[in-house]
Amino acid sequence: MTSAVASHPDIQLTLDRDGVIRQATFSSAISSEASTPWIGRPWADTVGGIGADTVRRMVADALSSGVSAFSQVTQRFPSGLELPIEYTAVRLGEASGLMVIGKSLQAVAELQSRLIATQHAREQDYWKLREIETRSRLLFDASSEAVILVRASNLRVIEANPAALRELGVAPGWEILHEIAPKDYDAFQALLLRVRQHGRAPAMLVHFGARQEAWLVRVSLMAAEPGHVFLVQLAPAGIAPGTGRADPAPLDDLIDHLPEGFVVVDPEGVILRANRAFLDLAQVAAEGAVLGQPLEHWVNRPGATTAVLLATLQRHGVARLFATTVHGELGGSVDIEITAAGDSDRTSRCFALLLHDVSRRHAPPEDDDRVHSALKQIADQIGKTPLLELVRRTAAAVERHCIEAALRLAEGNRTAAAELLGLSRQSLYAKLNRYGFDIGQSAADRAD
Template sequence: MSRVTIAQPDVTLTLDMDGVIRGVALSEAMTGEAVQDWVGRPWAETVGTVGVDRVRSMVNDARTAGVSAFHQLTQRFPSGLEVPMEYTTVRLGGQSGLVAVGKNLQAVAELQSRLLAAQQAREQDYWKLREIETRSRLLFDASSEAVLLVRADTLRVVEANPAAIRSLGIAPGWEVLKEVAPRDQETVETMLLRARRLGRVPGIMVRMGPEQAPWTMKATLMASDPAPVFLLQLAPVGLAPDPVPPEAVQLEEIIEQIPDAFLLLDRQGVIRRANRAFLDLAQAGAPSQVIGESLDRWLARPGATLAVLLGQLQQHGSVRLFGTSLTGEMGAEAEVEISAVLGTGAAADSVAVVIRDVSRRLAPAPSDDPLRLALSDITGQVGRTPLPALVRDTAAVIERHCIDIALQLANGRRTAAAELLGLSRQSLYMKLNRYGLDAESETGRDGDG
């Protein structure tokens, strides 16, 4: 015969029909309290202020329905101890009274308090980590030393600080080994393998960047998600860099000041250099937002993409007035014309691009244009007139407009107008009659040729 263990309530109160306590029983966990003083007192007088109404509700529910719902309240013991309890009240048979059984919620309350404290501590730790991350980001961006974060499995750049972008022209997504001189690539691979085993290795000298200048490279392996990364610190070799020629400084200033957008791309269309005018077109706040990105990210017109532009460059070496549209980061669109040329000699891997905003030049015709107004009336019939009728009316409006323009160019001479339109005189006369233009061009009807 199986045994069934029945948990004893922590507090059992025997009540009369008015809610006055007639008997009290405590579990072993609650012994030591002189609860006999409760006998003869209303149950509502032994609980906290908030629990008074709940006690009255449980007593009324038990009297009318036989059992009450569970309610939480604070039970005050004669010793002054206050314990959170959960009670339900049951009516006994006939007028025998009521029984209220309660469970001690002190352990649950302590558990909830601990959980709340743990949540608060976790939130404080989270904000401390955010503060540390923010400080690290500020140091990363403000460092005058070129710093790269490179994925250990693919050796692709995950992040590059502004100093690295300015000095080396390296941006996120690039393969770091391709920026290293071929004779130093094996040395860099060996150094990274040692860094993977040891965590950190001393610096070595490598040649990298567009000018293949010497740099000191240090590598540190760091844990990251989804894969470990190498922290590469790069410092130029030598006490002072070679002075920049004044002509180069002036050229840089001019490129920044020209009103047209100027870009320097690699052969795959990835941006290596961008002036302020392009940042304005692309609605980007800083060069780091566009450097390392493909120009195709902002070209929006189908059939006039970066692939088409690069294909024409490969075929002809240069492209002029390549028409397309450009969409900025905030959604603004502009009609643009692109001129580009492939680099030669030392710049053979580069593409120079000039982008001009021609939106004003291609602005739509004024709203008082007769042809535009007539076509607007036809488009307003969409949904109310069958498509074949709309096409026929559109063709008639355009035909009438062309005839009118030809007559103006020919100063009303019908024979000359017919030649401009590639029509015979008889065909022109029929169309003039159809559109009511014969009265307007009465001069020169005969012998106007």
Template sequence: MNRVVVTQPDVTLVLDWDGVIRDASVSAALAKDGLDGWVGRHWTDTVGEPAGDQVRRMVEDARSRGVSAFLQVTQRFPSGIEVPIEYTTVRLGAQAGLMAVGKSLQAVQELQSRLVAAQQAREQDYWKLREIEMRSRLLFDASSEAVLIVAAGDLRVIEANPAAIRELGMAPGWDFAQEVAPRDRNAFRELLARAREHGRTPGVLMHIGAAATPWLLRVSMMAREPEPVLLIQLAPAMPEPGRGLPRALPPRTDELLEGLPDGFVVADAEGRVRRANRAFLELVQCATQTAVLGEPLARWLATPGRDAAVLMRTLNEHGEVRLFKTTVTGLLGTESEVEISATASTAGGPPAIGLLVRDIGRRPQDDLGDLHAAISQVLRDMGRMPLPVLVRNTAALVERARIDQALRRAGGNRTAAADALGLSRQSLYAKLERYGMHDPRDSDMDAAG
């Protein structure tokens, strides 16, 4: 036998045709006070001010259509409490009146309030986490120790702080295991196994980089999605026992290379930048060294037939390159003519390439460049004209070029140019007329001299 479960609405109002309450009942869970005070009052008088229009609309819809849509209003009870109620109004037949049936939304409202509170708490936790991350980032960047974050799986560098970039020349994407000297790699693998088992390790002496520089290396395991990472801290190690202290400290090579007026770059065997000084950064229009680390040289050397591929092939064949002319294209599109001298080395570690990049576009122009070009043009006519004519034309070209050079060096002052040429001013004027170099609009600059 099926049981029919009958539930009482939270609020039931019996209304006359005009919307005046004739009878009212409420569930015990909603209010304990009687609703006698509502009888004889218009329904709109028992709701909040903004809900009056919704009540009138439900009454009109029930009279005209027989049933109204569900609308939410704020119901005021005699006890003073206000509860959100969702009502629908139906017509009882003919002119018998109307009935409004309401369901309390108080539980939904409380749930919404809890949801909003949870969202606010979550947002506060998010900003606290961001603040912690920001502080950690500041400490990471400001640390005087070289610090690397390395993927636990393939041991490739994920992040490197400025000290690590400066001291080790490492950038994201590099294989840290390849930087460990071969004699220390077994010990390094044991160190990683201990970090995975215990979470962290004490400091262990390792030799890092092409120069096999001794570093005190500490490893810590950190949780991160999608896989854990290793935090590697490197501090300069003291001299090894038996070697003693050096008698005199040599100049810091890092500072000297950083201060070079020409660009200096260290690249790996694949042509990816591992280190760059300030002059190279200015040449390629990058603000920080981090922006170029790990990038291929081909990103900037793009002259057809003289690009990075030709440069690398020449280095592989001969071990060095001298005065290799090409064009460097900066991040903002500026092109600069450069000469590159480079050498390759495999001593003490993985292959490395050192490149000196000189901007030849900044060189002062050769005063005789135009003269050489003009004489070359005359020499092309050799054999096609008599020798006296060839000599006379060549002499005229030399004289014209020398006058033009003297005028440029004198800043246009013809008197000073005539003195430098050993001519009188009248003779200079005559030669200017002969070679078509005189401009009547030019004002003589003798006074300025």
């Protein structure tokens, strides 16, 4: 920019030492402007905004050091035209005035304006694409028809909508050819070849999934990065001949109305199916919010994670009373026990999990009322009885309640109740005697 200003100035001014214009010359680019009105005026009066201070500083710098730094100001011409000009000032001699040369930055300013306009247009296009993508995503998730996106290069599932996850049990990463019945394998390969050549092909009947049910399959080819993608749409074709299977819809309805949480996951722990009770535990509004997501996101506890549960299922095929915690989206957490099993004796393709809420286990209401009543009576003695005596009575009330609860959980077996309380049998009998329990040996103890 420095060489450009020096070799091809658009404005050349001669100033006296007070910064007053004595001569002005314009280039052909702005030759229509008259320079006469500037003669005899301070240069600072011909610029706009804060440019006056910049001009005065340039004059002072040139007088003191011989040359000023390049600075940009808005130059106002006699006609009213305003242009961005980059100036530098040079001292002509000790007693002489200053020479000021300037280069118009209008082309740069126009380029900057175009760049800003282009960026604004690109932002608008970006948000339009985001809006289209959001609408497509909503349609993809809300579709009642099973839809799968498959990478054309390796035929692996990229994405599956909730209906596909629920009805077919497929998940991202699975190879779609493994889901096709052997008798339909060649026909399906021919269908894909025709789609590669023509972009789409007529629908065909394919037996798909673990149950080999009949589905009407439509496939089309879409351009994507890094390669093409097959859009596979599957619609139920009715009951497969010879299977005699009833419509599974009533079973789905029963699962949805189970009071316990029910989840189906693949071997990686990705959720393929979830009922309403699980959605309540996870504190989400719709099944689509959990389908395709890892169960670990909601079900985990240090030492009792979903990974530990899946490892147990892979090794033994079943899991019973696996204690862990469900963490809800709204911050709530619930202690649960999971009973789970795979779908076959061989390597399981998916696992069914039943989640039982154990946080609701508590003593019968009448016991709670009795303890509350005892503690209230003790509290009424405050001010009438020494504190140490109140503490002793409170501890006795709580201890009695714990002994009653242990006996109830052990179904009257004193030996088992002692183990639950961490006491020896003799210590438990001493406490039973202290609190007036019947200390006759129970039938369960005699059996021991």
